[in-house]
């Protein structure tokens with residue numbers, strides 16, 4: 001990625017979004033101005049969103065979002081305000097938006113539901129989505145306590161184990177930016193605590209910027225450096 005004069009950016013991005021369809025690669029040229037020489041880049045993500053919507057409906061914007069390397073930001077807001085839409089824009093899964101997005105590194109997303117390939121075992125669910133080698137996938141499984149479940153199909157795992165597999169898949173992508181869309185919703189308190197501890201351990205092992213969409217103040221207080229609230233229609237940060 002190169003930083004450009006005048007607040008504009010050019011980025012060649014490789015986004016590793018471990019969804020069941022596979023990792024994909026995207027490039028976005030935002031602006032082509034002369035580069036600013038040797039400017040240090042400390043941001044993991046910069047978004048200047050003019051408009052984000054669904055057809056005629058403008059759901060989001062204008063809004064700016066910047067994430068420092070290794071920083072965790074929690075995003076909250078009322079149901080339907082546009083939190084998931086914002087994450088999908090960042091992940092490259094939603095195309096109906098205008099603005100500028102710079103993501104210098106790799107990105108992974110954890111969805112509300114585990115979103116696993118039901119006919120492939122746990123190991124394959126990681127290697128196919130992230131293209132990591134089996135040894136790395138096994139190491140990721142071990143870090144979430146699923147070392148003995150590598151050959152199990154998702155249907156042979158409990159919901160909590162499926163959630164942990166989804167987390168292992170995201171970790172195996174070695175993301176610089178991790179997007180989490182209400183990853184602990186509908187889990188019991190013990191499992192929520194377990195999942196949060198796994199996230200904390202992974203962040204301690206390898207710094208990554210994280211955006212956590214959550215309705216739970218306790219999750220934000222424990223995990224996030226900053227809390228942002230989306231409000232209004234179209235939604236902006238309050």
Ligand SMILES: Nc1ncnc2c1ncn2[C@@H]1O[C@H](COP(=O)(O)OP(=O)(O)OP(=O)(O)O)[C@@H](O)[C@H]1O
Nearest residue numbers: 054055057059077078079080081082083084085086
């Ligand atoms: N595929 C779609 N087509 C049309 N409108 C959509 C679509 N997906 C979402 N919307 C609308 O976009 C708005 C924002 O939805 P979004 O899922 O981003 O909200 P949210 O803040 O994540 O909500 P929740 O907290 O309930 O998950 C809502 O009004 C929703 O109805």
